[in-house]
Every structure is written in structure tokens, then in C-alpha cells.
Amino acid sequence: MTASGVRVRIAPSPTGEPHVGTAYIALFNYLFAKKHGGEFILRIEDTDATRSTPEFETKVLDALKWCGLEWSEGPDIGGPYGPYRQSDRKDMYQPYAQELLDKGHAFRCFCTPERLTEMREAQRASGKPPKYDGLCLKYSAEDVSAKMAAGEGSVIRMKIPTEGSCDFTDGVYGDVSIPWDSVDMQVLIKGDGMPTYHMANVIDDHLMKITHVARGEEWLASVPKHILLYRYFEWDQPVFMHLSLMRNADKSKLSKRKNPTSISYYSALGYIPEALMNFLGLFFVQIAEGEELLDIEELAGKFDPENLSKAGAIFDIQKLDWLNGRWIREKMSEEEFRGRVLTWAMENDRLMAGLALSQSRVSKLGELPDLMGFLLKSDLNLDPSAFAKIKSPPEEILEILNTVQPDLEKILEWNVESIEAELRAIGDRMGKKLKIIVAPLFVAVSGSSRSLPLFDSMAILGRSVVRQRLKLAAQAVAALVGPK
Ligand code: GLU
Secondary structure (H helix, E strand, C coil): CCCCCCCCEEECCCCCCHHHHHHHHHHHHHHHHHHHEEEEEECCCCCCCCCHHHHHHHHHHHHHHHHCCCEECCCCCCCCCCCHHHHHHHHHHHHHHHHHHCCEEEECCCCHHHHHHHHHHHHHHHCCCCCCCCCCHCHHHHHHHHHCCCCCCCCEEEEECCCCCCEEEEEEEEEEEEEHHCCCCCCCEEECEEEEEHHHHHHHHHHHCEEEEEEEHHHHHHHHHHHCCCCCCCCCCCCEECCCCCEEECCCCCCCCCCCHHHHHHHHCCHHHHHHHHHHHHEECCCCCCCCCCCHHHHHHHHHHHCCCCCCCCCHHHHHHHHHHHHHCCCCCHHHHHHEEEEEEEHHHHHHHHHHHHHHHCHHHHHHHHHHHCCCCCCCCCCCCHHCCCCCHHHHHHHHHCCCCCCCHHCCCHHHHHHHHHHHHHHHCCCHHHHHHHHHHHHHHHCCCCCHHHHHHHHCCCHHHHHHHHHHHHHHHHHHHHHC
């Protein structure tokens, strides 16, 4: 335990490409720990077994390490309150659920999914927000035992007060009051025995002695459930701080549909981690104009969690580019710059794998930049005329690009085989030959129709860069198709 006793955590769910929003929250927690001489902990929240994958867990750890945000306890290094992966803790939650049942703070619910759907539809139809109606509260202990003995499936739900409101002070939002009436009887343990996020999160924060919970504002509405759990268990609750979400320039929530949101996209394009942290850290400090260029130590020194704005952090790419350029020009020696470039080119095996694919395709080494340059470029500057050589009409090309892009999101493990299998499946579904499908993808991904093998190139470029290139290609082709 550190002198201050401050313990904070980042608790990502490994369900997708690590998001810059995760780096933003992680940085806040990291700076908070640094400022207070506390500990910064990493916990993997993978209770959603259908969406969590080991690939994404590795990626989230790698991405946060790339950012330079080191944790002192986590699934990779252990620590005194481990394990730090919720799926490895799954047997720890059951006794706590039993305690809540025994104290009468929770109940077993036998409602079938069909009944719950019907109930919600009826509520919606009468203009009410969908919420569990408490049907199973009526069962006596004997009823419950009989149902369990008969093998009826059940979940465990928490009881919620019927009157009054949950009042608390959030470190960012100030005083908050949420009527209990609007809080759902949350499922705590699912039918398969796994805890839900809310249950595991509160128990783990308590067992890991977390003192401050700083996370995205999307969790603010969940605080009443969490506070109630702390009360039911008679535990001290942590201080809650809900940070405003990062937004696009148009104030909409930052999402990959508008802007690339994966950390891996920014690392692939050659953003410097210090510049990304500098950019994100500026949302947490008060500085005068001209003081923008700050490293993590300087950010920690100026870090001011009492003075955060609720306005939202605008993800202004131009500002990030400006800071990144300044880091490259002003903060690096020539030697350091060279080292960075080489490390970057080696990331994801881009350079080596690209050379391996190129060797059989060149007669002079000087052809390499044209042939494999697309693996390193931040922007292909794709011209719509690049698609002219493809036999398909622009309408068909657009249809292919727009189908492939969301479909590739479904791939769980991003590699040559899975990409090929998915593209073949798309071809079958669209009733088109693979040849027809891949022609526009070649151009979209590499900028040229004479290039390296497509599936390998896509694997090397990575999911987030491919996503962005397909999106930009679709925009270019849409200009050819013109308004309908
Ligand atoms: N697993 C949650 C997430 O990924 C953590 C939220 C929290 O910090 O409580 O957003």
C-alpha cells in the first residue's frame, strides 16, 4: 500500500480493437495515481464471454503499453489482489450473490426470455421505459426451492427501493440525484452462473481496494445500482468520477463510423505515443496558450481533476497532427527519430512481411517503394480514377465496398485465413465471384490494381487501417456514382 492509499484502475472489456477512449480514461487514472502517489491497476472485464477474445485482451494490453501507461498490478504481472481477469475470478462472485439472497437484497428470477420480451414490448407500447416488473418477487422460499429442484433456469436480480432517489456527489458532475423508480432490478448473476458487469465490477473494486472510480460518463446512470450494492454489502464506496466522453468535431459521440477510434490506427499511421498522450492529457489540465507541449510528467504536475469540463473532449485531429509534428521536430534528437522510425516500420511486422511478399515481384530494388509503400503510408490520397480499370461499374464497386466493410468487423481473429474465408463467404452471399469482390478491394487497400497479395496485405495493415481505407474508397467511388 502506498502512503496515500489511492488506488485507481482501468477496467477494459476486451471486446474490440482498443479504443482511444480507453486510452483517455486510462491516462486520467494514471495521472490521478501519479499526482497522489497512488497505484494504477489494470483489470480485464471479460464477463461477456460471447464478445471477449484473447486476441483483443492482448491488444488492449499492448495498446496501453504503447501509450506508455504502465500499471503496477494486472493480469500480465499479477499483484496482491489477483487474479486481474474476471473470467479467472468467476468462482469468487457466487458467495456474494448468496449473501445478497440470504439478506433479502436479491431474488431469483425465473422469467423466460420470451416473457421478458413480451413485458418490454407491452411497456414500450404504453410509453413506459422497459424495466423488470418484479413478477418473481412474489415467490416464497419454498416456491423457489421447488422451482430449483424441478430444474427451472433462473438468474439473480437485485432488489431496488421503490421510493425516493439515489443521491450522490460525483467528482466531475457534482451532486446527482437519480430516482429509484428509474432504476432496473439489475441481473447480478446470469443463467450460466457468470456475474454481470455491475456485480463483478463492484465486488472487484472492493476486493482490489479501489479508492476512486474514474470512467466514462456512460456509466453515470449505473451508479445507483453500484451504490446500492455497496450498501447491501456494508462496504465503503469509492469516490466516483465520470468523465465526459470524447466527441467528434460535430459534438456527436466519438465512433468509428465517423473517425478512426482504434489506438492501433494511430500507431500504424505513425503518431508518436507521447504526442497522443499529450493531446489526451490536455483535456485534464488548465494551461495558457503556448504551453501545450507537455510530456507525461509535466501533465501529471499540472493535472487538475477538480477542474474538468463537462463540455466534452473534442477529438480534433488537426490538433493531434500539430502536436505530433511538434513532438517529432522539437522533442527528438536525430538519433531518437531514426530509432522511432525503425521501430514503427517494424511494428506489426509491416516492413519484414512486406519485403517477404515483394521479393518475388521486383526486378530492381528501386521498385520497392511503389510496390509496398502502401503498407507504410498514412494516406493513399486515393483518386476515384484509380477504380477506372476495374470491370465492374461504379455502382457495383460501391455495393461491394459497403458490404465488405461492416462484414469484416465480424471477424474475431484478424489473419490471412480468416480474411480470405470472410471474403469468400461475402462473395457467395452476394452471388459474385471472388475475383469481382477482390478487384475493388485491391485498389481501396493499396491504391493500385498491381500490388501485393490482398489477404496478406490486409492482415499486415490491420483491421483499423483497412476499415478506414475501405471507408475512404467508398467515399471516392460514391463521387463517381453521383447523387441518386
Ligand atoms: N468494463 C467497463 C468498460 O469497459 C468498465 C467500466 C468501469 O470502469 O467501471 O467500460
